[in-house]
Amino acid sequence: MKSLITQTTFHGLPAIQVRTADGAEATVSLFGGQVLHWQPAGGRPWLYLSEQSAFDGKHAIRGGVPVCFPQFAAQGDLPRHGLVRTRPWRLIDQREVDKQVMLTLGIDSDDDTLALWPHLFALELTINIGGARLDMELEITNTGPDAFGFSAALHTYLRVGEVEMAELHGLKGLRYADACDGGTIKTDPMDMLRVDDPVDRIYADARRPLLLDDSGRHLQIEKENFPDVVVWNPWEAGAAALADLPDRDFRRMLCVEAAATAPIMLAADAQWWGRQSLIVGD
Template sequence: MQTQVGLVDDSSTGYPKIILTEPTGSSAEVLLYGGQVVSWKNDRREQLLFRSTKALTKPPKTIRGGIPICFPQFGNSGSLEVHGFARNKLWALDPCPSPLPPSKSQSSIDLILKSTEDDMRTWPHSFELRLRVVLAPGKLTLISRVRNTGSKVFSFTFAMRNYLSISDVSEIRVEGLETLDYFDNLMNGEMFTEQTDAITFDGEVDRVYLRTPTKIAVIDHEKKRTLVVRKEGLPDAALWSPWDKKAKVIPEFVDKDYKAMLCVDSAAVETPIVLKPSEEWMGRQELSFVSSSYYSGQLDPRKVLGY
């Protein structure tokens, strides 16, 4: 198989999508609507990103799944729509990703979203939001950049919301967030400190962990693999699992969809990013997976996280 980037029309949305492939057989799909990665498959054609069974795919609705880009607001704490408007806009191919050097990988794509008059009515700031998606064997890298193209200082919050495909959320362990402070959105944003050695799930979770390490591991015993999130410029991490009760009121979820997904997001939430005119911010995340082995019935997180 050759390394390839293809642009085709997506029948479900009516908008173009980019298909990335690389020689080992892995692939990714990126929609121009929302600049959203909606599929990432490994060399065995296993889907690594969750997409809801009844995903609403007709704009202006965002697909429930993949990796939506949340800008200029994450969550619903501001005056904008939940998670901002970037995920509900039509992006374009970026012909000039400068000053970021051209990607050495042929299996990559650069997208851009520029502020419009419509955006300025709800968020009166001029910006350019760029996204580079790079597919490599066992890895999917996203690099986001925001440039202030106006004459006024502005601030924003940001997240890459990673809907990960898992076997069963009740069997998942998340390593790397131990002893950290977090805001609990189920408790009106009250702050707590994580007390467990590893995070497990037996009910709804909606948290933002603060000042997190650059590596977070999602250990899936049943699938015998570990997904690792590495990030730069994105100091926080959000965890979300709707569980059964919340899932029943989400139109895109059916039956046990909630069991097959976990959001582990790379985010900048606690301290908004401030940009002066002409300044640029960059955030980067790399998703990778490794086959896991058992040791005394448990995985060794030291090997996964590089301790």
């Protein structure tokens, strides 16, 4: 069987639906350049998507893998998480390679982004879907005459059966800024992280692969060039305050984000790339 790549709409937004020859599935929204759904061959979905997302082509979609650039969260004067999760991207390329599907999406600076952030940029997001893995690579090019500094993240909403039962392994001994405690720097002493309270942590220089154990199903989380890992769950009161997240859905999600939160300087004509791989284990 051949892979299927279909241009469609999802909640009224232009999207690409993929079913690979080996049975993996994905849905990618051109608004935000955002993977919204991913299910490995023979498996269950691994990304959380809020059914209360606005899907209005203006507000960010809550779920999947939003792309943050050139600002992370509220660490600057730009809209939260930057400029590209609330803008249309375009499909640059689609192809089938060894039963896998590779999509390349892009977005460039324009008059609207220049009015907010005076730098020329070109972003490409390459998404590989197939077998047991989802690979995403973000490439950032400075197309302007001057250097700029940026932050970036692949803000991955992982879907879990019950967040209090989920275990995230691989963070022991790492230093993190605890945004739930005024940004205090702490060291994680735990063999694994279990969330039973609001959590909003930036683990700096977290290079090891992580393993998510979701009540017995396993996901390996790897990254290259993104130095940081952000772990976020708003918990009960935080979820209630978010209009686009059903009140109880904080139990169904855990954000584990591949991030570069400290500004990276990019010279004129220079490029930077960062990659995240989600790999389903036994």
